[in-house]
Amino acid sequence: MEIEIINLWLAIAIFSIMAVLTNISRGRITFDPVRTKSLPPIVNGITLIGLLPTVLTKGIQATIHNLYTKYGSVFTINFFGSKITFLIGPEVSAHFFQGPESKISQGNFYEFTVPMFGQEVGFGVDTATRSEQSRFYIDALKPSKLRSHVKHMLQEVEEYFAKWGQYGIVDLKYELDNVLMLISGRCLLGKEIREKMIDEFYTLFHEVENGLNLVSLLFPYIPIPANRRRDNARIKLKEVLSETVRSRRSFGQVEEDALQKLIDSRYKDGRSTTEAEVTGLIIALIFVGKHTSSHTSVWTGACLLNNAKYLEAVIKEQKKIIAKFGDEIDYNVLLDMNILHGCIKEALRMHPTTPILVRKTHGNFTLRTKEGNEYTIPAGHTLVSPTILNNNIPYIYKDPEVYDPERFGPGREEDKVGGKFSYTSFSGGRHACPGEAYSYMQIKIISSHLLRNLELRLQSPFPKVERGKLALEPQGKVMVSYERRKLLVPS
Numbered sequence: 001m002e003i004e005i006i007n008l009w010l011a012i013a014i015f016s017i018m019a020v021l022t023n024i025s026r027g028r029i030t031f032d033p034v035r036t037k038s039l040p041p042i043v044n045g046i047t048l049i050g051l052l053p054t055v056l057t058k059g060i061q062a063t064i065h066n067l068y069t070k071y072g073s074v075f076t077i078n079f080f081g082s083k084i085t086f087l088i089g090p091e092v093s094a095h096f097f098q099g100p101e102s103k104i105s106q107g108n109f110y111e112f113t114v115p116m117f118g119q120e121v122g123f124g125v126d127t128a129t130r131s132e133q134s135r136f137y138i139d140a141l142k143p144s145k146l147r148s149h150v151k152h153m154l155q156e157v158e159e160y161f162a163k164w165g166q167y168g169i170v171d172l173k174y175e176l177d178n179v180l181m182l183i184s185g186r187c188l189l190g191k192e193i194r195e196k197m198i199d200e201f202y203t204l205f206h207e208v209e210n211g212l213n214l215v216s217l218l219f220p221y222i223p224i225p226a227n228r229r230r231d232n233a234r235i236k237l238k239e240v241l242s243e244t245v246r247s248r249r250s251f252g253q254v255e256e257d258a259l260q261k262l263i264d265s266r267y268k269d270g271r272s273t274t275e276a277e278v279t280g281l282i283i284a285l286i287f288v289g290k291h292t293s294s295h296t297s298v299w300t301g302a303c304l305l306n307n308a309k310y311l312e313a314v315i316k317e318q319k320k321i322i323a324k325f326g327d328e329i330d331y332n333v334l335l336d337m338n339i340l341h342g343c344i345k346e347a348l349r350m351h352p353t354t355p356i357l358v359r360k361t362h363g364n365f366t367l368r369t370k371e372g373n374e375y376t377i378p379a380g381h382t383l384v385s386p387t388i389l390n391n392n393i394p395y396i397y398k399d400p401e402v403y404d405p406e407r408f409g410p411g412r413e414e415d416k417v418g419g420k421f422s423y424t425s426f427s428g429g430r431h432a433c434p435g436e437a438y439s440y441m442q443i444k445i446i447s448s449h450l451l452r453n454l455e456l457r458l459q460s461p462f463p464k465v466e467r468g469k470l471a472l473e474p475q476g477k478v479m480v481s482y483e484r485r486k487l488l489v490p491s
């Protein structure tokens with residue numbers, strides 16, 4: 001998500017201000033709602049002010065790490081009466097990920113998405129409807145439904161890179177972003193949009209995305225130019241998509257894309273999805289999948305090109321696969337790319353696209369830390385699970401600062417050391433990302449095509465993380481030189 005805000009602290013601060021305002025307006029601000037001996041340690045205002053230099057000079061990850069070292073895996077930041085509790089590590093994360101929606105939810109943090117996707121979906125509807133809509137996504141993207149996408153992904157990738165010359169220098173970020181948009185165009189939006197209006201679609205989509213700024217985050221409906229452009233663009237997007245939905249429904253046309261799955265989805269009471277729901281759901285799907293996929297593919301590329309050992313390992317794996325299956329790639333061949341899979345997963349461990357996950361608790365709950373301390377977390381707290389830190393805990397990940405895809409391999413399996421919430425780059429439990437398998441598929445298809453047909457070299461220094469963005473995106477251009485060559489497989 002390309003949220004242009006100053007930094008992560010600011011995002012947390014905004015969420016807290018919203019929470020405080022909501023509480024005040026509803027007359028239920030409570031300064032110490034639960035009388036208990038075991039509340040988590042509190043980070044007070046003076047400590048927070050003292051942390052500012054660390055935030056500014058070393059960034060968010062180092063700051064949370066400092067607090068973790070000082071207070072342990074559970075601590076509460078008191079921000080003008082609004083309580084933000086950090087839960088670090090798998091031992092204290094079970095309730096965060098799998099607690100019932102009535103006790104812990106995504107709260108109203110994402111209300112700013114309503115004018116982007118519409119009143120009919122996501123945070124515009126009640127919780128029960130929203131969870132049915134989440135089920136539609138899960139069904140649309142489950143591995144058994146993905147097989148049919150492989151040929152379309154391959155076609156998009158082959159056509160895109162065929163336009164490159166014999167050799168040259170490109171910005172990997174720009175190139176991968178483009179090819180991923182085409183893949184989403186074909187596999188998610190469908191062939192009508194892909195063939196006839198892909199540029200128009202993404203121009204409008206960018207207008208919707210660009211409506212997301214600091215002001216609109218706090219006041220999504222005030223009539224500033226960015227919000228007006230966002231609203232106009234969404235109306236046009238809705239028209240374009242509705243026309244496709246209408247035409248498919250009236251001609252009984254059935255396709256294999258995600259749009260079709262959403263058209264065919266039914267609520268538990270048998271009701272079909274409306275045009276407005278399908279259009280809102282598909283715009284939201286493009287939104288959540290776009291930057292996450294693009295950043296992960298760039299980080300994977302940069303990590304591989306920066307690590308000769310693993311670049312060699314994935315090339316060797318491709319040779320073995322070609323020797324076994326020939327040049328053809330299908331769903332099963334992709335499943336055989338285990339080393340490449342580990343390399344993508346490790347790039348994402350070190351560079352999670354969603355560095356923090358946020359929830360609101362609606363009921364008290366208790367948890368026990370690894371050290372055996374028991375805490376009660378009172379209702380009303382904002383909860384933060386910092387993936388950026390969870391993915392770097394040294395008792396789970398050996399030498400976490402080292403790019404080491406073998407850590408997921410047989411005999412080590414570090415992502416399971418602390419149980420199922422040890423690796424949360426795709427979240428987990430109730431709101432686990434339904435796009436995980438799809439993401440691996442598309443990144444594997446792009447990477448294997450590049451490895452088989454081109455020799456790439458990183459020309460820029462290994463990218464730093466862009467400061468001031470909520471998503472951990474690679475900073476600046478990531479320049480890469482390429483030369484065409486076919487991978488030679490010994491017969």
Ligand code: HEM
Pocket residue numbers: 106134137141285288289290292293296348353354357358424425426427428430431432433434435436438439
């Ligand atoms: C490497 C790529 C991706 C990463 C790292 C990623 C990560 C995540 C994370 C962390 C969440 C959960 C947020 C939370 O718990 O609050 C999430 C949710 C979601 N993702 Fe992904 N995502 C990726 C790609 C995709 C793609 C390609 C799609 C769709 C095609 C997708 C669809 C979704 C949806 C629909 C949700 C909402 C699930 C819910 O709230 O129930 N994601 N993703």
